Amino acid sequence: METVLEAKNINKYFKKPVLFHVLKDISFKVREGEFASIMGKSGCGKSTLLYILSTMDTDYEGELYLNNELVTGQEREHLSYIRNKHIGFVFQFHYLLSEFSVLENVMLPAKKLGEKTLQEIEHDAIEKLRVLEIDHLAKKRASRVSGGEKQRVAIARALINNPSIIMGDEPTGNLDSYNSDNVFNIFKQLSDEQGLSLLVVTHDLDFANKTDRIIEMGDGRILQSDIQMLKK
Numbered sequence: 001m002e003t004v005l006e007a008k009n010i011n012k013y014f015k016k017p018v019l020f021h022v023l024k025d026i027s028f029k030v031r032e033g034e035f036a037s038i039m040g041k042s043g044c045g046k047s048t049l050l051y052i053l054s055t056m057d058t059d060y061e062g063e064l065y066l067n068n069e070l071v072t073g074q075e076r077e078h079l080s081y082i083r084n085k086h087i088g089f090v091f092q093f094h095y096l097l098s099e100f101s102v103l104e105n106v107m108l109p110a111k112k113l114g115e116k117t118l119q120e121i122e123h124d125a126i127e128k129l130r131v132l133e134i135d136h137l138a139k140k141r142a143s144r145v146s147g148g149e150k151q152r153v154a155i156a157r158a159l160i161n162n163p164s165i166i167m168g169d170e171p172t173g174n175l176d177s178y179n180s181d182n183v184f185n186i187f188k189q190l191s192d193e194q195g196l197s198l199l200v201v202t203h204d205l206d207f208a209n210k211t212d213r214i215i216e217m218g219d220g221r222i223l224q225s226d227i228q229m230l231k232k
């Protein structure tokens, strides 16, 4: 199986108010089609790590590879391209543009990437909405759909550029158990059937227990990153 993401000896320091070694020698790989969760107590460094892995934070020591390309040290503009092309994001709060339609929200990252015509992008966006069974909401304003539907719109938006990995920061943190299960099942299907990799920070043990692998963090370190179930 191809390695999609690799973190090599990542160390991160916050310099203010006092010097604080927040991430300590973090190394792990995420492979193609793997659905991994990151767990750990509040304040152990999960969001700080995700910020680095998603190429948003460049102030760290160590190396980060995406699809075997060294990301560390790349120019800001190229990082923005890599992020848009290879990574899809799903957050606890969906960050949809409420005045825009569902369809327009899903189309945005593809417009930003600028590799397809508007017609092609609209076609792709409708296809993603169909996969997520919300194509009937395409013309609705994002502010007018339910919480669970908003999160599915956010997933469709994350998928629009056919990324190799989806990163989630508490993607079910704001959802009831019905909608959480729904999001889990969508992620599971994407990893099983389309070989998409997923790396999800979560406080939800039920959710994490169902993923292929739990990366457990404590005090800025990886305590355990066992593969629970290796896919063929």
Ligand SMILES: Nc1ncnc2c1ncn2[C@@H]1O[C@H](COP(=O)(O)OP(=O)(O)OP(=O)(O)O)[C@@H](O)[C@H]1O
Binding pocket: 014, 015, 016, 017, 020, 022, 040, 041, 042, 043, 044, 045, 046, 047, 048, 049
């Ligand atoms: N900009 C910053 N400057 C200094 N310290 C910071 C900064 N951002 C975060 N921290 C500290 O770094 C540590 C890790 O924070 P982080 O948000 O990564 O934890 P987390 O595991 O994601 O927590 P939670 O589960 O509560 O979201 C915490 O002690 C936090 O207070």
